Structures are given as C-alpha cells and as structure tokens.
Amino acid sequence: MNAGSKQLKPMAGFTLIELLMYVSIVGALLISVSLFFATTSDARVKNQSISEVNQQGVAAMELITHTIRNADAVTAPAVGATGTTLSLSVPTASKSPTIFDASGATTNMGYNTDGGTTDTSNSNFINATKFTAGATGTISTLYALVGPTLGTSPNNKGQMAIYAGTASAPTTLLASSSDVALTANAWNAFPISSVSVTSGQVYWLGYNTNGTAATQNDLRYHTTGANQSVYTSRTYGTWPATWASGTNSTFEFSMYAPIVTGGSGPNALQIKEGSGGVVALTNDKVTLSGLTFKNLSRSGTPGVVQVSFTISRVNGSGKNEYDYQKTFTGTAAVSW
Numbered sequence: 001m002n003a004g005s006k007q008l009k010p011m012a013g014f015t016l017i018e019l020l021m022y023v024s025i026v027g028a029l030l031i032s033v034s035l036f037f038a039t040t041s042d043a044r045v046k047n048q049s050i051s052e053v054n055q056q057g058v059a060a061m062e063l064i065t066h067t068i069r070n071a072d073a074v075t076a077p078a079v080g081a082t083g084t085t086l087s088l089s090v091p092t093a094s095k096s097p098t099i100f101d102a103s104g105a106t107t108n109m110g111y112n113t114d115g116g117t118t119d120t121s122n123s124n125f126i127n128a129t130k131f132t133a134g135a136t137g138t139i140s141t142l143y144a145l146v147g148p149t150l151g152t153s154p155n156n157k158g159q160m161a162i163y164a165g166t167a168s169a170p171t172t173l174l175a176s177s178s179d180v181a182l183t184a185n186a187w188n189a190f191p192i193s194s195v196s197v198t199s200g201q202v203y204w205l206g207y208n209t210n211g212t213a214a215t216q217n218d219l220r221y222h223t224t225g226a227n228q229s230v231y232t233s234r235t236y237g238t239w240p241a242t243w244a245s246g247t248n249s250t251f252e253f254s255m256y257a258p259i260v261t262g263g264s265g266p267n268a269l270q271i272k273e274g275s276g277g278v279v280a281l282t283n284d285k286v287t288l289s290g291l292t293f294k295n296l297s298r299s300g301t302p303g304v305v306q307v308s309f310t311i312s313r314v315n316g317s318g319k320n321e322y323d324y325q326k327t328f329t330g331t332a333a334v335s336w
Contacts, residue, residue, distance in 0.1 A: 049313040049324040052285050057311040057328045060269050060281045064307050065332035074303035075189040077295045086293040087189035095273040097187045102291045103268040107135045110256025112275045115222035118147035121214040124236050128206035129229045129253045136199045137261035142190040144207050145254035150184050151216040158182045160190035161239045163204040170204040170243040205255050210236040220254040228252045286311050303334035
C-alpha cells in the first residue's frame with residue numbers, strides 16, 4: 001500500500017425513507033400555509049360583502065327617513081296604499097317633489113319648470129297641454145305645479161289624466177288619477193295606472209280641481225305657440241273617455257310625466273329632487289330589490305310611511321365568492 005495515498009471516506013447522504021419523510025413534511029407545511037391564506041381571503045371577502053351591504057342599506061334608509069321627517073306632505077303613494085315610488089312635498093320649492101324609487105332609465109315628457117305665472121279659474125275645467133314622448137316606455141305618475149292659493153278642505157283636491165291625441169286635440173283617455181290633496185307652491189304627484197307610450201307620439205296631460213273661487217288650486221304656466229293647450233268645462237271628478245271639443249290656448253302648463261324606459265346593470269335606489277337629475281343612492285357593487293313604500297297615514301295626521309327594501313351583493317364575475325343580502329325596514333312620520 002502506498003504510504004502517500006489517502007483512504008476515501010464514504011459520503012453522508014439521505015436514505016430513501018428520509019427523503020420521503022422530508023417531502024411529506026414540506027408538503028404538509030405548504031398545504032397548511034395555503035389553507036391559512038385561503039381561509040383568510042374568504043373571511044376578508046365575506047366581511048367586505050357584509051360591510052358593503054350594511055353600509056349602503058343603512059345610509060339609504062337614514063336618508064329616506066330623514067327626508068320624510070322634514071317633508072311637508074306625502075303625495076304618493078295614496079293613504080293606505082303601497083307603491084314602489086315615494087313622492088314627498090318638501091319645504092324647499094326647488095327640491096319639490098322629492099322622489100325615491102328604483103332605477104330604470106327615465107326621461108321626462110312635459111314642461112318640468114315653473115312657468116312663472118299662476119292661471120285662474122281652473123276649477124271644474126279640464127286644462128290639457130300637449131307633449132311629445134321622447135322615448136318609449138311606461139308612465140305611472142303625473143306631476144303638476146300648483147300655485148300659492150288653495151281652497152279649504154275638502155275643496156283643495158286635484159286630479160290629472162293622460163290622453164292620446166293629435167297635434168290639435170286630445171282624443172282617447174288612457175288613465176286618470178284619484179283625488180290628491182294639493183300642496184301650494186309645489187309639484188304635486190298624481191299616481192295613475194301604468195300607461196305605455198311610444199317615442200314620437202303626441203300625448204296630452206290634463207288637470208282639473210274642485211276649488212270654489214277663481215284663484216284657488218290653479219296651475220302655473222307660461223305662454224308658447226298656438227294650440228299648445230286646450231280647455232273645456234267639466235265637473236270635477238269626471239273625465240270624458242273620448243274628447244269632444246274645447247278651446248285652444250297658447251299656455252303651456254307646468255306639468256310633466258316621467259317615462260320609465262328600463263336600463264342595464266343592477267337595480268339601484270335613486271332620488272330625484274324637483275326638476276333636477278336622478279342621483280343613485282347605491283352603487284354597482286350591490287343591487288336593490290323589493291322596494292316598497294306603504295302610506296300608513298290616518299286622517300288628521302301629516303303622514304307616516306313604512307319603507308322596506310333588500311340590498312344584495314353583486315357577484316358580477318360569477319366567482320365562487322360569498323353572497324350576502326339583507327332586508328332593511330323603517331318607519332318615519334312627516335314633521336316628526
């Protein structure tokens with residue numbers, strides 16, 4: 001044996017069993033870490049969903065009930081009725097009526113501006129103004145701006161109606177409202193059965209009232225072109241199914257009707273103040289359903305409204321995420 005040679009020592013290594021144990025331990029650790037992060041992520045998404053629904057639902061309910069408490073009167077729905085639109089007469093004329101409802105694109109048909117002049121002798125006369133529909137859709141509420149002087153109850157009531165017609169006169173009655181107790185210097189809402197209208201067609205909005213003097217319950221208007229309006233004597237509370245005759249005038253009365261045309265995306269709770277634009281109160285992260293307003297008012301009271309709606313989280317991408325919804329209910333009284 002050569003004295004200068006060295007003996008090689010065997011190299012230390014892993015046995016197959018040790019290697020398998022190492023891989024198993026590392027795999028278990030990775031699985032545990034993954035499960036931890038997955039659980040944390042699910043909890044975060046769940047908390048975000050609940051928070052989104054609660055925040056928007058509470059904020060919307062607080063705004064609606066606050067507006068009811070500070071209103072002058074409930075103009076829709078009628079006493080004892082339930083509807084999907086809440087219309088309030090409020091102290092600030094430029095914000096009256098204040099309307100809460102669900103989204104669905106809308107466009108106004110009519111003259112939704114204060115004409116600047118108060119008419120006279122509207123009682124027991126139908127005053128109808130022609131307007132052209134700018135969209136196809138449905139109409140379920142008519143609005144009229146009433147002047148400063150009202151008759152004393154029960155002679156403080158008004159009704160509205162919508163007629164099909166031509167450019168020269170109304171023709172066929174489509175729908176009419178029930179009695180509405182009028183609010184002075186305010187836009188008054190007149191709910192009707194839903195009517196379908198077609199873009200480009202002419203329609204006539206009519207108004208009648210039961211005042212006992214020439215200066216009571218009269219509409220606001222401005223002067224425009226010939227044959228803009230027509231009026232005819234008619235006992236309050238009755239509407240001719242077919243228009244017979246009348247006298248033309250150059251008045252354009254301050255009245256209009258929102259046309260609901262529908263829309264895309266999730267339903268939203270929205271508010272419209274006076275002649276201003278519609279403002280959404282909920283965003284596209286949630287959707288609204290089951291919106292109802294019940295008028296619980298009793299005779300001699302200013303008005304009580306019960307509000308209910310459901311807010312649901314929107315999962316637009318269809319991911320396997322946490323779905324959450326909550327129903328909000330509240331009640332508020334006018335001038336509480």
